[in-house]
Amino acid sequence: MTTETAQTQLVSHPWQRWGWLAGGVWLLFLAFPVTMILERHAGGGQRALGLVLVALFAVVYALGFVRLFRSDYPVPGAWPLLVVLVALIGGVATVIGTDAMAMAPFAVAWVAWSQPWPRGGWYAAGLTALGLLVLALAPGDDGVYLLPLLLVLGFSALMRVFDTFTERQAEIGEALAVVAERERVARDVHDVLGHSLTAISVKAELASRMLEVDQTRAARELAEVQELARDALAEIRSTVAGLRATRIEDELETARETLTASGITPEVVGDPDDVGVAQRIVLAWAVREAVTNVIRHSRASRCRIALGPRSLVVTDDGVGATGPEGNGLRGLRERVSASGGTVTSGPGPDGRGHELRVEL
The missing domain is CATH 3.30.565.10 (Histidine kinase-like ATPase, C-terminal domain)
Structure with missing residues (x-):
């Protein structure tokens, strides 16, 4: 049996093949940082850099959820993937500043889902607290990303509790x-x-x-x-x-x-x-x-x-x-x-x- 055939058999179950869409569908909200990059009066090089970083972020996040639905807890490589996500958020921040925090809820969701419960909940809460600290220290920030961070944390925790209860x-x-x-x-x-x-x-x-x-x-x-x-x-x-x-x-x-x-x-x-x-x-x-x-x-x-x-x-x-x-x-x-x-x-x-x- 070839590697390709084995992989095809491995993902034959519909949930294993398409379950990553449960996390990937939220990538639509990356439209917000993309819009901000395009609206900023930055040079063409900076705009291109920002768009590339957002695209890489979407790919890494989607691949993470593919692995999530084909592995047991804890998900292999979960922490390196989180480091990459945070680094990409930091890279986008060099282009649009604290508006890059629009991508932080994705990192919080990944932590909550990639680790066994309730450990994943505590890690997600800690990452949320770090994001809130960044928002609090950022000059001129109006706290617009405070609610999305808290909503993602609460929704992820609720779903993981329900999953564990089941x-x-x-x-x-x-x-x-x-x-x-x-x-x-x-x-x-x-x-x-x-x-x-x-x-x-x-x-x-x-x-x-x-x-x-x-x-x-x-x-x-x-x-x-x-x-x-x-x-x-x-x-x-x-x-x-x-x-x-x-x-x-x-x-x-x-x-x-x-x-x-x-x-x-x-x-x-x-x-x-x-x-x-x-x-x-x-x-x-x-x-x-x-x-x-x-x-x-x-x-x-x-x-x-x-x-x-x-x-x-x-x-x-x-x-x-x-x-x-x-x-x-x-x-x-x-x-x-x-x-x-x-x-x-x-x-x-x-x-x-x-x-x-x-x-x-």
């Missing part, structure tokens, strides 16, 4: 789904065993009383106890096997649907019926966690799920691991380790993307 709500929803699944399994087991164990208890007690007065009846009751115990054991085995088989099949089907809905092409290899009964719950859990990570963090266009009798390998063509290991993967490691297995995570076979491998 992510945490999704995590809580997943945790509640796990609790609900555990409760459902507990109810199923209770329904299967409750009646049988009650009958066994009653008949065993009756048989113990009949041993001295009616051994024939006692023997009959004990035989029924044995039969009930065998039936109960068969039912619980059938129930547990059914739960496990349903879970891994359901997880694979859900994986296909959610990956497709996220713009990621799924490929599933292997038959769930070949998976050992004792391994199905753990591997089903691994499928769920691996696919969740692919959707949330990989920015991938393809995902391959290879299922074996005692193994699972999930590979994507995304950006690879870009941050510390999350709670979900740590929990999966603990669960697999308790089953005597191992989890390995790293780059894909060709050095691109990411691969999660579970061996039991």
Whole structure:
């Protein structure tokens, strides 16, 4: 696969391809410093310099938001890009003076969005305070850029809070789904065993009383106890096997649907019926966690799920691991380790993307 092809696959998801427009649309407001440069009675060289600097500012800002929507937090190269933006604002200021502060809200927005929350909010507030200090010290400034700075800071903070709240709500929803699944399994087991164990208890007690007065009846009751115990054991085995088989099949089907809905092409290899009964719950859990990570963090266009009798390998063509290991993967490691297995995570076979491998 060529680099160009890999890049095309990487940005196949609409939000990854066009999400930068959410920040780039505000570049229309650079019309204000452009107008000021053109209206100033400066030499042609100064006007050309100012226009070039504004154009470079727009390009750097747009490229930053392209990277923002294709990376995890913190965005790689966020601080060098901020330095470039501030330097360009300073360069424009040599042409139009403090009117170059019309470009400062862009730098504030970049800081707020390129860093994890709430750290990004504090950095944006600090940059806003610095901009306000510049305005306060500038001779003859009428404070016209005070409101835009504060509005951009407030809007960025509000959107980041909403974004963080949405992510945490999704995590809580997943945790509640796990609790609900555990409760459902507990109810199923209770329904299967409750009646049988009650009958066994009653008949065993009756048989113990009949041993001295009616051994024939006692023997009959004990035989029924044995039969009930065998039936109960068969039912619980059938129930547990059914739960496990349903879970891994359901997880694979859900994986296909959610990956497709996220713009990621799924490929599933292997038959769930070949998976050992004792391994199905753990591997089903691994499928769920691996696919969740692919959707949330990989920015991938393809995902391959290879299922074996005692193994699972999930590979994507995304950006690879870009941050510390999350709670979900740590929990999966603990669960697999308790089953005597191992989890390995790293780059894909060709050095691109990411691969999660579970061996039991």
